[in-house]
Amino acid sequence: MNAIPTADNHRSLPLIGVTMGDGAGIGPEVIIPALLHPDTLARCRPVVIGDAGRLRQAAVVLGAACDIVSVTTPGEAEFPPGRVNVVDLDLLPADLPWGELSALAGEAAYQYVRVAADLAMKGAVHGICTAPLNKEALHSAGHLYPGHTELLAHLTGVDEVSMMLSTPKVKVIHVTTHIGLIDAVRRIEPGLVERTVRRGHDAMVRAGVAKPVIGVCGINPHAGENGLFGYGEEEEKIAPALDVLRADGIDARGPLPADTAFFLAGRGDYDLIVAMYHDQGHGPVKVLGIEAGVNLTVGLPVIRTSVDHGTAFDIAGKGVAEAGSMVEAVRQAAEMSSVPVR
Incomplete structure (x- = not known):
């Protein structure tokens, strides 16, 4: 103390x-x-x-x-x-x-x-x-x-900000938040994903993590599993943003299956998880640490x-x-x- x-x-x-x-x-x-x-x-x-x-x-x-x-x-x-x-x-x-x-x-x-x-x-x-x-x-x-x-x-x-949830075990930033799931999928596009990851990266650096490792969730189950689920949203809406970010030296990995990404973050593999929509990020956070959870508005x-x-x-x-x-x-x-x- x-x-x-x-x-x-x-x-x-x-x-x-x-x-x-x-x-x-x-x-x-x-x-x-x-x-x-x-x-x-x-x-x-x-x-x-x-x-x-x-x-x-x-x-x-x-x-x-x-x-x-x-x-x-x-x-x-x-x-x-x-x-x-x-x-x-x-x-x-x-x-x-x-x-x-x-x-x-x-x-x-x-x-x-x-x-x-x-x-x-x-x-x-x-x-x-x-x-x-x-x-x-x-x-x-x-x-x-x-x-x-x-x-x-x-x-x-x-014009544009992001919601970040921070707990002792996991930190999550959201690409979309308070809109319906169908509208969220429609709104997600490479530019928004890229800007969200950059805001999360900057927030982590400001908080003292010099080189944050960022895990980016997919939209569909198993991040689409090579086209088995969904209509190619991961390749169309997320992957292009990750290519640009990695070219700029930001360690953004994915698209990841959301059901395992939070487990990996909880054991320390990722400093930050990027969730595509509200419940994808909020659900795991509230299981892993709501008692000490903090909400940050980034941007x-x-x-x-x-x-x-x-x-x-x-x-x-x-x-x-x-x-x-x-x-x-x-x-x-x-x-x-x-x-x-x-």
Whole structure:
């Protein structure tokens, strides 16, 4: 466990904006223990963008002895033990029920992300870590984004980003995410595969893996097995991208049968797996390490990490949510924010 830095040294650590997510979910309950954790304070200066009142309610639920202190800007925050700093948008009513879908909470969750993105683009924070929002609540508030990934791309003016899931055993980047399977197969093409692999490669280098070995999944069972399954999608949509990448010195291998690629990654053969569609990547990750899983948006002009779990309305407000994924998400935001792009 890392020692908490002195006041002088602490000022050199990255400022991480932590969005509170959907206030009716477990976000406030996982944020408080994560931000009070000694490892967090040893690595960064975390500041919540959310509602101070809701965080105080969560502290009561948790029985946590801490000071929830409102600040106007992240730069004003101080970090003595037991203090949680929050840029307080004050958007939620005091009687907001735990664990219930709410357009008010959806609107607030959107505003937390909007403010955090603005702060990051201005350099007021060095990275963003997001607690989970609820897509239905977000949509009911009139913000029709599939999730954080697409919302942050819009807010930062980026046309194309990738979702990466990181666990202690395996890391996965997705060529397509929140679209139907038929649409995903149609959308996959060599240019998109190439750009996705490059984003994953750059993210791994930034995280300290100098020469990442990247396994690229096929689309069909057994990666098509030489035309036995599918209609030649691997040769048409994936193989040309791998030829270009390898010519540029990127160690991208495949197309691989997805059912074995994750096993090989889990034992250490690959630093990163490229999944072609949502469930191809999410399923294995959630089996191999959801408790410590982190979601990264790759390709943004700012660092963004998130927990790899949802709002968990069924346990919200009960003080039983596990904060390990939030601790890890803040850690990775701090780590990537403090390492210069090579």
